Amino acid sequence: MKPLFVALAFLFLATAPASAALTPAELGKVGIDMPKDAHLPLGEKFVASTGTPMTLGEALAGKPGLMVIADFTCRTLCGTAIAMAADAAAKSGLTPGKDFSFVVVGFDPRDRPSDAAAMKAEHINDGPVKKNAVFLSGSAEAEAAVTNAVGFSYAYDKADDMFAHPTAAFAVAPNGRVTQVLTSMSITGDKVRLALVEASHDRIGTIADHIRLLCYGLDPASGVYNAGVLTWLRIGGGAIVTLLALGIAGMAFARRERPRRTG
Template sequence: MAAPAHTSMRFVKRLSSPSPGADRAIRSLIAALLTILGGLLVGPVPARARLVQADLAHVAVAPPPSARVPLELAVTDARTGRATTLGQALGGRAALLLPVDYTCGNVCDPMVSMAADALAATGLAAEHYAFVLVGIDPRDDAAAARRMLAETLGDRAAGIRPLLVSDAALAALTGALGYKAVYDSGTDSFAHPAAAMLLAGDGRVARVLSPLALTGRDLRLALTEAGEGRVGSLADRLTLLCYGYDAARGLYTPLVQRILTVTGIATILGIGLLIVGLTRRTRLRAG
């Protein structure tokens, strides 16, 4: 195991020593980095996926007319471990209900964070609304829910109610909401809508919102209307997937690809700055 480290040290010494081979090594490294960058910009190598387009066609949220969540639904508060009902968790207030996978490695964390930021930007007091998370993976336990909140929001997680539900309760809730997710055993993840349900105090679905496109001003207005019992028009279908890659084509989604590209560019720029510094050091020693 010592051989790779020894080789790396020799390479660094070669870059930092005033020798004709140093310039050639630098040029070769730059060429290799440019090749990697070109690959990131063109696109990643297709990955195998278990889900196909026919599976993803079912992933959406389409609430039926007069949709209403079952307030008597049995749930468990992941913070306290106590059994309660969805109605008690909502407390008769207008609420933002966000179905999430507590162990998701894709878009769930940003959804929760951006929704929390938008709620804070409304300027409304916390007692005027409820922010409830419902786990869509019955295998996730209370520790997973608490860990997600701690890692994603830290101190901003106060007041958020993370709930756990059984398979039967989840089926009842998603059925009432017209919410459909698909499990991918190949990646042990869910393809599911990145959607939040805005609920009136009596549990009626007032609106379907995208947590990734919420603003404090719009959310304040929607919460105020929901708090007054006014229900807006529902989107017919929302198919913004919380999924790491396009399983039908085996390619990363544009969002994830942009993240990978930016990260790759930042890494390459950092290495480039290191190379420039080593080159200057070499020239100063040679002079």
Template sequence: MRHLLPLLGLLLAALPPAMLPGPARAALTEAQLAEVELAPPPGARLPPDLPLRDEDGHAVTPAALQHGLPAVLVLADYTCVTLCGPALGIAAHALAETGLRPGRDVVSLAIALGPRDGPAEARAMKAAHLDGLPPALLAATHVLTGPAAALARVQSALGYRAQFDEAAGRYAHPIGILVLTGDGRVSRLLDGLAPDPAVLRLALVEASDGRIGTLGDRLHLLCYGLDPAHGIYNGMVKQALTVGTLLTLGGLGLFLVLVSRRRAQGGQAQGGQAQNGQAQGGMRP
């Protein structure tokens, strides 16, 4: 048993800083994080005339990119090192599994959260997380940037509330997929990290008919992640780390118990064999 204790020590040493004793540090307050949400108001619509630029630096508007087609929209921080990139990839791959024809049935849009992201950051994000998509889907996926005023209009119109962490240089923001009708109205709001392709297809088919689903739900799933300078974990990441660590500790604890029992049983068996041997030795002629 004592030989296995170093393993437990190594595991505890590997625990993330957020789970170890010590003062908690956070650049954003709990009150600020509580304000982060995606809650489209009734009639929410992506402004069709927004002056944006695509990843190649071309001037575009949402209306010109949609061509009257329904769209999948994700808002993201293109320099994010936690969940934004994976969320874009997840949305794109879910769209690929719907069976809809990119550019003919649907388009995919991503819009930057702030003006610090330009076409170069958009290209880097697209290359890092959307490379390998079918060519038609890649061509129908537009990673957009714009001036501060235009991006503020996007967030205000969609009920998208983010907080910028000045100390960490990143956003705390909701993760969600907005399904838009051909004229940019919000039809549905879907989970940004686990979208069901079948549900996404149905939502896009409804959006193509101009139908608006129930928008009463609010998304509070945050992309905030770990700030290496401050040791901050967002709630979701911290919960995942906590669950994973507890499962690991539980598994190790069970392993130690089983090993201890086996050793105890082995010792009893050896003791019994020794006693039997002595008894048998006394009966020999």
């Protein structure tokens, strides 16, 4: 997974001044290398862009969530990444604040709630996602707890006062387990919907959504399903097999009953 996110990290340097001083070795450490069974530190304390203190768990509010990690004073693509994730969430067909939470966590401890508020105001369109989005800034320790939990690595360019970092959105289960990583540059409403349905542990989504997960959760390289889909298959697979069998039987019956053409 990491090489893809390393490549994405270079997008942030593409628009940086020519004097960017990061070495290839430093850039090589930038990316997302998510630990197995990654869980967010839900008890870490932050401050929302409104100035309200809250934990990460309170921001997720017991719902599946879509989380973005960003630099609130970024001069390159952070705003674009947030805008694309918010737009995809708005097109998911799910209701923000009811079906899922949208959370953006800052990773630069120098950023203040006012910086988070400015980023939110500028880069998310008016609507339900913006109304329910929570932007969090916090101490170096709290922010590091989040970035370390998901293997989010970045590098600081002191000469230009900017960061090289990956861009992605994380689908998170209500208990804080990270279930999917979605690249910000290819995120869509459909991908967000299926990721959140999976993260919800069957709390949201239609039967059709869950059937689609049989394809969505399959890794074509290894031919195996991810952990979340395997759990769902163990719980609901029998029902799906029954539904598919009934559907096939129905089609076969209809074929037998179809009148033969004459002449």
